[in-house]
Amino acid sequence: MLAILKGWLSSxxxxxxxWGVAGLSVLTVLLGARxxxxxxxxxxxxxxxxEVKDAQLRATLDAPRTRGELVDRLRRGKF
Numbered sequence: 899m900l901a902i903l904k905g906w907l908s909s910x911x912x913x914x915x916x917w918g919v920a921g922l923s924v925l926t927v928l929l930g931a932r933x934x935x936x937x938x939x940x941x942x943x944x945x946x947x948x949e950v951k952d953a954q955l956r957a958t959l960d961a962p963r964t965r966g967e968l969v970d971r972l973r974r975g976k977f
Contacts, residue, residue, distance in 0.1 A: 907914075962968040 962971055
């Protein structure tokens with residue numbers, strides 16, 4: 899039985915190696931696509947965070963600096 903198995907393996911080693919390499923190639927492509935998706939999502943999140951921070955900075959620049967300015971804005975209804 900062992901001799902038959904050795905004979906079969908010795909004649910099919912290259913075919914088995916080829917299938918193994920093909921399987922690893924497919925796995926590598928799938929894992930690369932998965933990582934690319936994660937990176938794209940991370941990039942989108944970073945863009946949203948930057949937009950929010952910019953909006954906060956713009957709001958800070960337009961904010962009243964003293965109580966008097968705040969009262970004036972409230973009276974004018976510009977808030």
